[in-house]
Amino acid sequence: MATNDPTPAADNDRTTKTKKEHPRLASARAWWNEAWAEGGVLHERWEDVRRAPGAGWHGMANWIKAVAAITMFSITVLLLTGAVDVLLDAAHHILTAVPDVQVGNNTSTGVWATIDNPIRSYIAAHSHGLPISASTVYTVWQITGLFALTAGFATRSNGVRLTWTAWGAASIAMVWTTTPETSRTVATGIAVLAWTLASTVALRGLSLRPTVFTHIHNAGPEIRPEIHIPAPATPPADNVHPLQKR
Incomplete structure (x- = not known):
């Protein structure tokens, strides 16, 4: 029995898939706008990066410090690995160049x-x-x-x-x-x-004698801080007058 739907099956599937994708795109777009809004996750991370040059090592965000430390550690390991390979290769050439004994x-x-x-x-x-x-x-x-x-x-x-x-x-x-x-x-x-x-x-300078440290503490004289305030001088009395002879 023929179906009454005039739309082909392939067109129906494409329309359904498109309708299902619209909510996902809308959710992703909404999350992106919210993350870059003021106070969002990506906005705050960008502000941390922007303030890092002026804040210095102690003032920058902890996650930037962690990323910088991991990066420097990785670079150091790569450099040391290359240096070790070069030194071992040089040592191999030196040893192989030595005449056979x-x-x-x-x-x-x-x-x-x-x-x-x-x-x-x-x-x-x-x-x-x-x-x-x-x-x-x-x-x-x-x-x-x-x-x-x-x-x-x-x-x-x-x-x-x-x-x-x-x-x-x-x-x-x-x-x-x-x-x-x-x-x-x-x-x-x-x-x-x-x-x-x-x-x-x-082994020049090596001594098997144990080192003994002797600390002598001499108690100094006991000093008691005291403050002496001199007494003010007493002015002469004004009611004392010398006797006058007539």
Whole structure:
């Protein structure tokens, strides 16, 4: 049976959708006008932005401070991330440019060979699978010890002194582990003596004696503030007259 509505179905749907959208647009337009009216949300935020240059950091709105702090923190993180990448890339180029050292071979001589050769052998035996070569590890070990020695002497920093202590302990442990059992004790003793002697430079000014602060309080004389008002001078009496002789 044919319908009595002469309007096509598509036109009816379009008309209904248009009628439904009108209240939403009207509500959005009303909210926008209300927000930008005096006392509205957007109007107040714009006034905060407009007053911020003259109000200064302490006088500006808190939400502007929060946005500025988050922005500066994000920029700082990005700059630090880029700087760290640049420094790591530069360090990688410097370390890879260092000539290869024959880590596994005993090339040192003299007393130093007692300490250096076991360390070379230990690094060569335990550097397999690392992204850097054993020669680079040995170079980093040398640079760390030299930096801790000089910086500890110059700055007397506790962090640098801790680095020097850890570096010396690791070096002594490598000497103990790699040296053959027949001469292990002597080699480790030489390493300890050498590290202790170098520590007189790296740990300059360090004292194990506890610092005692003695405070002596001397009570001063008790001072009582008093105000003395001098008595006014008494004028001579007017009724006293000298005797007149006739």
